[in-house]
Amino acid sequence: xxxxxxxxxxxxxxxxxxALAKGPLRTVSVGNWSGGSFTSDRTGDFSHCAASATYRHGxxxxxxxxxxxxxxxxxxxxxxxMPDGNDVTINLWFDGAGPIAVKGKVNGKSLIVVxxxxxxxxxxxxxxxxxxxxVIGGVRVNFALTTTSRLIPELANCxxxxxxxxxxxRDTTPPPAKNDEVDKERTRLIxxxxxxxxxxxxKVMRDIVPYSSENAxxxxxxxxxxxxxxxxxxxxxxxxxYGASKADVERxxxxxxxxxxxxxxxxxxxxxxxxxKALLSQPKPDNKGESGI
Numbered sequence: 001x002x003x004x005x006x007x008x009x010x011x012x013x014x015x016x017x018x019a020l021a022k023g024p025l026r027t028v029s030v031g032n033w034s035g036g037s038f039t040s041d042r043t044g045d046f047s048h049c050a051a052s053a054t055y056r057h058g059x060x061x062x063x064x065x066x067x068x069x070x071x072x073x074x075x076x077x078x079x080x081x082m083p084d085g086n087d088v089t090i091n092l093w094f095d096g097a098g099p100i101a102v103k104g105k106v107n108g109k110s111l112i113v114v115x116x117x118x119x120x121x122x123x124x125x126x127x128x129x130x131x132x133x134x135v136i137g138g139v140r141v142n143f144a145l146t147t148t149s150r151l152i153p154e155l156a157n158c159x160x161x162x163x164x165x166x167x168x169x170r171d172t173t174p175p176p177a178k179n180d181e182v183d184k185e186r187t188r189l190i191x192x193x194x195x196x197x198x199x200x201x202x203k204v205m206r207d208i209v210p211y212s213s214e215n216a217x218x219x220x221x222x223x224x225x226x227x228x229x230x231x232x233x234x235x236x237x238x239x240x241x242y243g244a245s246k247a248d249v250e251r252x253x254x255x256x257x258x259x260x261x262x263x264x265x266x267x268x269x270x271x272x273x274x275x276x277k278a279l280l281s282q283p284k285p286d287n288k289g290e291s292g293i
Contacts, residue, residue: 009112026161031147032187033063037158048072049158051151056225059272062111063126063148065155067163071116071123073102075136080110088112090136092122094129094145095252096259112136127152130252144188163246186241193234195255200227201260208269216268233256 027036028051035051050064050072073092081086086106091099100122104114116122126132132143173288204226209219224231231253238249 007248028158030151033151046162049155067158073114073116076111077092082109093133094125095131095255114219193237195231200230216265220264
């Protein structure tokens with residue numbers, strides 16, 4: 001099972017506890033993130049709350065809120081074999097914006113721990129973005145961040161439950177039990193909406209680009225406008241399925257669409273250049289012999 005090594009990683013993710021921590025105790029489950037609270041193996045005191053998300057490409061994400069409310073971001077991959085204790089620079093992009101360079105330290109050869117100062121631009125970007133790209137050791141990896149807007153407050157509440165127990169237990173309720181079927185269905189619906197939006201833009205692009213002489217930027221905007229129905233459906237599902245505000249989802253989608261517009265402009269320019277190149281490379285017709293005898 002994958003959870004045992006992941007929980008072991010979560011146990012050592014806190015920057016404030018030198019000894020391995022015990023846990024998870026109080027559980028945290030948000031979307032595809034799972035974890036909980038951990039105590040120091042040395043003192044038995046509460047140390048941090050943390051959660052992990054697994055990805056098919058093999059590099060997993062870990063987030064921890066320590067007992068002093070400082071934040072830690074972790075990357076792990078069982079295929080890594082890095083020198084323990086080495087400093088590592090990681091470049092991050094959020095919804096295409098960046099890069100943000102962060103400094104991490106290798107812990108146990110297959111885990112990189114990155115400190116995240118409270119209220120930093122990194123935390124805000126991590127919470128609000130729908131996609132994150134990282135470059136670690138020259139390798140680019142993509143991460144979907146569909147539920148981090150709910151995860152960050154949940155981890156903060158987990159710490160608050162220990163640090164301010166009376167107030168926290170009065171103002172918050174325990175997290176709901178994890179329902180894998182609900183999570184899978186939610187992910188399926190949002191992915192289908194994203195695929196429909198992409199399919200619409202590809203179809204409109206095929207329908208108009210070969211037959212229009214408008215500049216590439218204008219054509220890209222026309223394509224986006226023609227697919228507003230699918231875009232609005234994606235926004236509505238984001239609000240309904242993840243409990244985010246419409247303004248937050250629209251901001252995320254707008255950033256994503258702007259990045260796609262740049263890619264479409266590049267694709268249109270490339271298509272036209274290749275088409276002209278192909279036309280110019282065709283042999284000219286030989287008119288010899290066509291004159292009368």
